[in-house]
Amino acid sequence: MAKANPLQFAQQVRAEVSKIVWPSQRETLLTTVMVFIMVSIAAVFFFTADQLIRIALDTILRLAS
Numbered sequence: 001m002a003k004a005n006p007l008q009f010a011q012q013v014r015a016e017v018s019k020i021v022w023p024s025q026r027e028t029l030l031t032t033v034m035v036f037i038m039v040s041i042a043a044v045f046f047f048t049a050d051q052l053i054r055i056a057l058d059t060i061l062r063l064a065s
Helices: 006-018 025-064
Strands: none
Touching: none
């Protein structure tokens, strides 16, 4: 593997950075809102699943004793 000198490396880095397409402020906002919505849905789902499992285990343990 050939080693590039520091000047070539800096030029290659600059060329790669210029290819980056940054999201607009609107895209960033929409993505953030979607993440919060999905996290909320997941939280409600896992809370509900946890409560159902707790109720089932309480019922099983109450019947076993």
